Amino acid sequence: MDMVNIKINGAPYSVPVGSTILEAARYAGIHIPTLCFLKDINEIGACRICVVEVVGAKNLVGACVYPVAEGMQILTSSPKVFESRKRTLELILSTHDKKCLTCVRAGSCELQRLCREFKVEDxxxxxxxxxxxxxxxxxxxxxxxxxxxxxxxxxxxxxxxxxxxxxxxxxxxxxxxxxxxxxxxxxxxxxxxxxxxxxxxxxxxxxxxKDDTDEVWKALADPSKHVIVQTAPSIRVTLGEAFEMPIGTNVTGKMVSALRRLGFNAVYDTDFAADLTIVEEATEFIERVKNGGALPMITSCSPGWVEYCEHYYPEFIPNLSSCKSPQQMFGAVAKTWYAQKMGLDPKDIFVVGVMPCTAKKFETKREDQSAAGEGIADVDVAITTRELARMIERAGINFAHLPDSEFDTPLGISTGAGSIFGATGGVMEAALRTAADWLTGGEMKKINFEEVRGVAAIKEATYHIGDLELRVAVTSGLANAKKVLESVKSGEKKYDFIEIMGCPGGCVNGGGQPVQPAEVHNFYDLRALRAAGLYADDAGKALRKSHENPAIQELYKEFFGEPGSHKAHEVLHTHYSERSRF
Amino acid sequence: MANKKSAVPFNVTPEQEQKLNQALQELKGTRGALMPALQKAQEIFGYLPIEVQQRVALGLDIPLEEVYGVSTFYSQFTLNPKGQYKISVCLGTACYVKGSGSLYEALKEKLGIDGGECTEDGKFSLDACRCIGACGLAPVLTINDDVYGRLIVDDLDDILAKYQN
Incomplete structure (x- = not known):
């Protein structure tokens, strides 16, 4: 790599050619604050918070977009720099609604932090x-x-x-x-x-x-309700961030303890429903392949993606798997099989989903999400990881010091295949594990489908399973999804099965996850760090194939009969409809 | 923020439709296509209501919001049609100190529209303009080619009445 020699605050450094001052300072371990800058997507140099002094230059320059040059001398902490940043902050505040006391972002607001750092007094x-x-x-x-x-x-x-x-x-x-x-x-x-x-x-x-925690508190305080909670796969590796733990820390045990202390009647796992989704989805896929159904089949777990498909690519609606998402399957099973098993009226069961996702709030209110009928919603409330963290704080639970505990049974039993649903490629891998087992009668021993893992924008692979050749693609983030769909539409690409997640990197990077400041987004790959926690979770599990989940086997035996049965379709499947593009 | 959809019903002729489609086809895929596309669209329709902007968004395969953002950034674009009678109130220095600001505000109220908009029946549109060179008559407004000067707010009803039928 070609290097240039520069000085920052008087000390010499050698940094790669083409670096911005912001990146060069980072190599030198110096933090330059930013506000508008988001690497790769918002490099507009507009907010002027990152200004630094370049010796010999007439004006202060924006470190986020200004490239270094040989011999450049940079001052990042001079009085002139501090004065400018403070003025900029004061100007921003002149039109800012300064209701910090009641603001949901108090404490995690980047503007608030900068005002403190640069000593804005008025x-x-x-x-x-x-x-x-x-x-x-x-x-x-x-x-x-x-x-x-x-x-x-x-x-x-x-x-x-x-x-x-x-x-x-x-x-x-x-x-x-x-x-x-x-x-x-x-x-x-x-x-x-x-x-x-x-x-x-x-x-x-x-x-x-939208904060829906009041509804949850209300249900928890209502003795006539049987209030149960399910946590999405990714929550276990992101909730810790809200309590200052390192990114990607697996906090499953503490999370379960916290939920139990909040007063839920039972603490269950969406991973269970993820396993169920795989059993239904793999069945659906094999049926489509064998009976000439619409291919490529596209996953339907991500409500953001489903909504995108309905608004922008309605021509692909027949390709969407008819499976409800794991969140909704969980609710559907809770208010049918589980209600029967527990001798409860489905009306008295209140299902809360803890989700990495704001689109899950929308999903709970979609049509045709009422397995128990009579307008009883499969899932009553979906809250985000952030809302759960606030509930834990409000209840005065010292999260970091909680003992570990385990999910309740039966809806808390899951396999490693369920865990990896939270990362891009996870649903595909889980489906392939089950499909491979079924299509080869258990002869294909492959567990790890490495080709579909990782944060690459579009991943492709071809697998030979039994006498089938399966061409699969995995993508996340809707700009990438658009590329994949266009390539299928134009006939340039042919796939049998596509996994699409609405958010880049999948649920671990969902819109409901703990907010990290721009400096973390700019210099760490949140998607990879969080996903690593899930793959480790999967690797550590005794059971790693969804159809081997004993609770799922029991569920089919007692209630659904076979995967893809008429009853399974009634309870676990749904339909989609075109929405306006504008 | 008020919804900026024009209250005047939008009509399109097959000829206009065809002209716009042709322009969009030629521009699609080129860098910076949006400005010339909007200029062309305004040339064809006279203004850029949501119906036209949706056609531009689809034709260029870009988000409607991007089209709208550009159309509200540049003052050369108008989201509302001009009325049968175009009222321009001079807000140049001389007229302004003589009270044209109150005329402008009073007209907004009487017509029930904001500056740059057109009444629902398509009769009147209201705009502010800069000096028209009739400072001796300040404050001045024009309705199409008619010039009215040395006005007070109380004169406005009589003037508008002339155009009502």
Whole structure:
């Protein structure tokens, strides 16, 4: 690698040619604060928080976009730099709704942290015209409060570049510039897919999930309700972040203890339902292959992806697996088989899903998600990882010091195949494990399908299973999904089975996960760090194939009969419908 | 923020449709296609309502919000049609100090529209303009080619009445 010699704050460093000052400082172990900058997707140099002094240059320069050059001398902590950053913050505050006490992002707000670091003493230093905006709370899963927006455009970049959707963007110009939807429509009325990637990109409290924890507290306090909780595969490797633990730490045992202390009647695992999904989905796939059904079959676990398909690629609806998602399958089983088994009226069972995902809130309210009938929802409330963390905090539970405990049975029994659902490629691998076993009568011993793992944008593989040749593709993030779908549409690519996850990296990087500041996004790969925790979990399990899950076997024996049976279709499958592109 | 969908019903002729489609086909896939596409669309339709912007978004395969963002950034684009009678109130320095600001505000109220918009019946549209060179008559407004000067708010009803039938 070609290097250049520079000095930062007087000390010499040799850094790669083409680095920005921000990257060079990082090599030298010096942190330069940023606000608008998100690597690869929002390199616009707009907010001026990262300014540094370059000796000999007329003005301060933006470290996030300014490349280093041989002999460059950089000052990152000079009085001039500090003064400029402080002024910038004061100007941002002049139009910021400073309701920090009641803000959901208090403590994790990047603006708040910078104000503290740069010693902003008067939050009303600049007073002038100020536009007040109405809060847009029309979407099921989130709200936007432009009064707290600093126009960094990180949400816009997440929506248009990561996801290739672009339902939000800057409208008007100058002082009137604001982030919104086309023709000032409400977010609830446009083709937003509810993925929540804008929320985890936002540095302030301008965008946040709708908090549904009150409903959960209410149910927990109601003695007539049997309140059960399911935790999605990825939650066990992300919840710890909300309690200052290293990224990717597996906190399954503490999470179960915390949920039990919150007062749930039983603590169950969506991994169980993930195993169930695989049994149904593998059955569906083999049937489609053998009977000439619509191929490629595409997974339907990710509600953000499903919504995207309905809005933007309705021609692929026949390709979507008819399986409900694991969250919904869990609820469906809880209110049918489990209700019977426990002698409970499904009306009295309250199912809470802890999800990495804001689209799961939307999913609970989809049509045809009522296995018990009579309008009884399969899942009553879906809360995000962040909401669960807040519940744990509010209940005064010292998470880090909790003992480990285990999920309840039977809906808490799972295999390693269920765990990896939380990472991109996991559903494909889990399905392949089961399909391989079934199609070869157990002769194919392959457990690890390495080709479909990892954070690459699009992964492809061809497997020979029995006498079948299966061409599979795995992708995550909807901008990547668009590429895959276009290549299938044009006939350039032929696949039999495709896994698509709405969020880049899959659920571990979902829009409901703990928010990490931009510096973490910019310098660590959250997707890989969190996924590693899940693959380790899988590797450590005795059972790693979904159909070997004893609770699943019991469920079929007692209730469904065979995978893909009429009853299984009634309870575990659903349908989709085209939605407007605008 | 008010919904900016135009209240005036949108009509499109097959000829206009064909012209726009042709322009979009030519531009699709080229870098920076949006500005010329919007200019062409405005040339064809006179303004850029949601129906036109949706056609541009589909034709260029870009998000509608991106189209809208650009159309509201540049003052050369208008989201509303011009009325049968185009009212322009001069907000140049001389007119402004003589009270044209109140005329402008009063007209907004009387017509029930904001600056840049058009009444639902398509009759009146209202815009602010800069100096039209009639400072001696300040404050001034024009309705199509008619010029009215030395106005006070109380004159406005009589003036509007002339155009009502």
């Amino acid at each position: 939050e009303n230093y600049y007073q002038g015209e100020d536009i007040r905006y109405e809060v847009d709370d029309t979407a099921v899963h989130m709200y936007r409060d432009n009064n707290k927006c600093i126009l960094c455009r990180r949400c816009v970049a997440a929506c248009s570049k990561l996801q290739g959707i672009g339902v939000i963007g800057p409208n008007d110009r100058g002082f009137k510039t604001h982030i919104g939807c086309a023709f000032e429509q409400n977010l609830g009325d446009v083709a937003c897919v509810s993925c929540g990637q804008c929320i985890v990109a936002c540095p302030t409290g301008a965008i946040a999930e």
